[in-house]
Amino acid sequence: MQIEVSTKNMAFLECFSSETRVKMIELLGQEPLNIKQLSQKLDISSAIVTKHIQKLEQAGIVTSENTTGIRGTQKICHLKIDQAVLQFKPKKQVDLPTNTVAIPIGQYTSFEVKPTCGLASPTQLIGVLDDPRYFADPGHVHAGILWFASGFVEYRIPNFLHSNQKLRTLEISFEICSEAPGFNENWPSDISFYINDIPLGNWTSPGDFGSQRGVLSPDWWSSSNTQHGLLKVITVSPTGSYLDGTKISDTTIQDLSVAFGKDIQFRIASLESSPNCGGITLFGKSFGNYAQDIIVSMHEDK
Known part of the structure; x- marks a missing residue:
């Protein structure tokens, strides 16, 4: 996908201003993980992980699904895109x-x-x-x-x-x-x-x-x-x-x-x-x- 570097795409671009979110993208690029697994790998609370995942979902970078696990429902996170190209020079409309x-x-x-x-x-x-x-x-x-x-x-x-x-x-x-x-x-x-x-x-x-x-x-x-x-x-x-x-x-x-x-x-x-x-x-x-x-x-x- 192509992303124009402009204010209208701030939700996407802001995802990379956080080292934690970039680490999440790296981890999800290897395999799908649930919130608890991300929390353990990053050594941060599940609540913080959830907030970061919500931002990545809003940007269209990550998608999640709720599945039934041994101890109730769990949210499995997947990387939604494989690549993105930043377009610095806007196309002529x-x-x-x-x-x-x-x-x-x-x-x-x-x-x-x-x-x-x-x-x-x-x-x-x-x-x-x-x-x-x-x-x-x-x-x-x-x-x-x-x-x-x-x-x-x-x-x-x-x-x-x-x-x-x-x-x-x-x-x-x-x-x-x-x-x-x-x-x-x-x-x-x-x-x-x-x-x-x-x-x-x-x-x-x-x-x-x-x-x-x-x-x-x-x-x-x-x-x-x-x-x-x-x-x-x-x-x-x-x-x-x-x-x-x-x-x-x-x-x-x-x-x-x-x-x-x-x-x-x-x-x-x-x-x-x-x-x-x-x-x-x-x-x-x-x-x-x-x-x-x-x-x-x-x-x-x-």
């Missing part, structure tokens, strides 16, 4: 019309995958594990998580531009990580992105995350499975293609040849020819740490 659409991860229009692979809805597995044929099962539209060791999935982005409008910026966000058997935090995967078969660039996922349970993981989803990914944002603009604000290629919005009346094809791939072919796991709004599907925003010139 341009008043452009925007079309935004959410595409469920199961509504891909084309695929080619190899095991390990599979799909699951919020309530159950879809088909049989490690059998690519089930990616064609009509039930794939209900998938809340999908994974494959190599190959691709492709989505059709509806193009609502009018004939007199011109696309200036395309932004796509999604939760993603590598795909290892079970999970493996150190499992790099080179993941490639395409629009209308034109390469946007690559990103190397550091691992397949499972040591901390996903905030949105359904109760039936085993703790031995992949739990969450990283939220990534691709932006294609007149100056190039960017991932989380870092340029990944010189492919511009003009290169995509987005035309009136034609949908946009978005492909996510793990190529066997890449140095780190570590697969892909995609998360929808009912799995992982972020309650969203693939979110596409189209900003137009006036």
Whole structure:
């Protein structure tokens, strides 16, 4: 996520003015902890821990859930975000019309995958594990998580531009990580992105995350499975293609040849020819740490 350094984000920025809160973030980055455990590790009272946790929750850095323990209810704290980028120079505010659409991860229009692979809805597995044929099962539209060791999935982005409008910026966000058997935090995967078969660039996922349970993981989803990914944002603009604000290629919005009346094809791939072919796991709004599907925003010139 990107945070603009300004007074409107003081609730977030103030979290780092306290050494105690920074230590809490360090501890929760290793594993979820309850209030008592944090109190013991930091050698401070539970009341003080609770106040700090409330501030971290308000800033969106930490999330908590109440669970039933041996001695009653306990509050389990999880780190909600994996990274944040501070933006010191504010973006120019341009008043452009925007079309935004959410595409469920199961509504891909084309695929080619190899095991390990599979799909699951919020309530159950879809088909049989490690059998690519089930990616064609009509039930794939209900998938809340999908994974494959190599190959691709492709989505059709509806193009609502009018004939007199011109696309200036395309932004796509999604939760993603590598795909290892079970999970493996150190499992790099080179993941490639395409629009209308034109390469946007690559990103190397550091691992397949499972040591901390996903905030949105359904109760039936085993703790031995992949739990969450990283939220990534691709932006294609007149100056190039960017991932989380870092340029990944010189492919511009003009290169995509987005035309009136034609949908946009978005492909996510793990190529066997890449140095780190570590697969892909995609998360929808009912799995992982972020309650969203693939979110596409189209900003137009006036």
